[in-house]
Amino acid sequence: MGGFFGVVSSSDCVADLFFGTDYHSHLGTQRGGMAVMHRDGFTRHIHDIRNTQFRSKFEDNLKDFKGKSGIGIISDYDDQPILVRSHLGHFGIVTVGAIKNTDELAQRAFARRHTHFSELGNNVINPTELVATLINEEDSFTNGICNAQAQIEGSCSMLLLTADGLYAARDRLGRTPIIIGQKDGACAATMETCAFPNLGYETIKYLGPGEVVLINDQGVHQVKAPGNDLQVCAFLWVYYGYPSSHFEGINVEVVRNRCGAALARRDQVEVDLVAGIPDSGTPHALGYAVEAGLPYRRPFVKYTPTWPRSFMPQDQSVRDLVARMKLTPIPELIKGQRMLFCEDSIVRGTQLQDTVQRLHYYGAKEIHMRPACPPLVYGCPFLNFSRSRSDLDLATRKAIRELEGEDCNNLELYSDPATEQYAAMVENIRKRLKLTSLQYQRLDDMVESIGLPREKVCTYCWSGCSGCKS
Ligand code: SF4
Structure with a gap:
């Protein structure tokens, strides 16, 4: 970017x-x-x-x-x-x-x-x-x-x-x-x-x-x-904008709280605590916890004094290593707990897979993941936001290849939460990440959380369509 x-x-x-x-x-x-x-x-x-x-x-x-x-x-x-x-x-x-x-x-x-x-x-x-x-x-x-x-x-x-x-x-x-x-x-x-x-x-x-x-x-x-x-980029609010910033007059942290609350309103799961994957998952999780009336805890704390920048470095394996080093666990808040995590998004899922493994290692009883945006099915063609990522590396596209045997021409079926293809893709990702449950944000809830009319927000990453009215 x-x-x-x-x-x-x-x-x-x-x-x-x-x-x-x-x-x-x-x-x-x-x-x-x-x-x-x-x-x-x-x-x-x-x-x-x-x-x-x-x-x-x-x-x-x-x-x-x-x-x-x-x-x-x-x-x-x-x-x-x-x-x-x-x-x-x-x-x-x-x-x-x-x-x-x-x-x-x-x-x-x-x-x-x-x-x-x-x-x-x-x-x-x-x-x-x-x-x-x-x-x-x-x-x-x-x-x-x-x-x-x-x-x-x-x-x-x-x-x-x-x-x-x-x-x-x-x-x-x-x-x-x-x-x-x-x-x-x-x-x-x-x-x-x-x-x-x-x-x-x-x-x-x-x-x-x-x-x-x-x-x-x-x-x-x-x-x-x-x-x-x-066609303002929706990801400004969901992920890469700074929490205290405003875009189109709308604050990032407030939108993330609303995203978390929207996730909670569609959820029936019973858990002991809500947590965020730091940093950008945190305000989504706070919104969820307040809406659901559940305790918010920090089972992972980010070590920032020497790892201050979240985007670097470019090399994926080094970036994964840096991401792991930054997240330091608190075992007392993990062992035996039914935990619900909010994450800004699942891109490849490799870092998240490692995080979930660590939660299992420290004895988590259940791990429920709630990404604050819908499944990312398309790479960004408009910004350098995802330039280092091939579309085919996305967790969704890996799941679709496994389900179909090849990449699919009907990706819109996988973007629609009402289809069996969407449900199969989410289940494939859930299993790969070893999660107890996985429930993504709906696109209409995310756009409503931002607060702009749908046709004024770019949602191409999720819908394959920029400027769509529905
Ligand atoms: S495709 Fe995604 S990252 Fe790119 S401008 Fe649109 S919403 Fe933003």
Whole structure:
């Protein structure tokens, strides 16, 4: 995924930029970058953050930065910010999203014979440089951003730091968020609003789908109105958004509590305690426990002092090992207990399988699993959210292959909780994970917990459909 933060201030912006960007560290795995604009141009640093937190990597650079406007990013794969000099002027750019038609856009640019790409990390075109190229095809930043939004398939939200000010442009269908905050003498654009309160900002605007604003010392100016079609990613609330953040004005923690409560309302199971798989399972479990009137306990506690980032590293076996090392058990809360766990989602199920094994080892009597979202049947084609995962690795697709002998053409049957195919798939996963029972969230309950109309929320991961009304 990745996340960005940008700021325009009447005084030096570096501290706000540094901490504001750092509040996006849970969203990205590999690269961190900051660029600050000043009288003589830009100062920029980019670091590999795979094994070290953003803050410790950039602390030594802070003395180099000086300026009243800047952009920062936590990125999954590519080096950012990109600095560009063109007929539009000197500008810096950061992007978040996934461009699906990179080759086609690059070939079109090559055909004009005066384009080249130089930021070839891993020998692939840097998507942010490609976006800068699309912007440079036009006669103004606004027209250039509109050109990029129109040509990109997939999604791309961006911040542009220019002599006119900071442009913030949300992707065409609003799959990723951009929120504007203000305080005395400064204005900022962020993907996670949890960056605002401790830096003194108040949210003043949630950008709509495709909306573009220019932020400068005169204030916030809309330069492109939002479109009508919103397809905001439901996973922002269920899994990867930070609990204290708001998207479309709706708080993440509150939605997770509602998801847990919805699970409880459809459940009849008798258990001794409710628990969450930390961290994002915790608020779902709290919602369940309150609704069901059951005690909430913490049989696993997360060890965070030296394992602070949940997405890293990229390698799956190392990631599984890190996940295991982070979860430390409390045997007294496990032995002989009938336990119900809430989890944000089941992706491959490999980490969960290990967690369940440990619960059996410590003498759990029953283990009931309640994922806060429906079974994930489709990989995400719109964000880099699941780029390292093949669809066929999903726990659902493994189950379907076992049931059908091959991958299935009728996946919609497995997304519908009313079908026997769905029931067989869930039972297959339950057995593989050695659970006493497994009951997934229903899609309508999840969407209702978010609180937006169904057609405004992307639910493709679960339904195979984006923008469906039912
Ligand atoms: S497919 Fe899934 S992860 Fe991707 S934008 Fe839609 S809901 Fe989010």
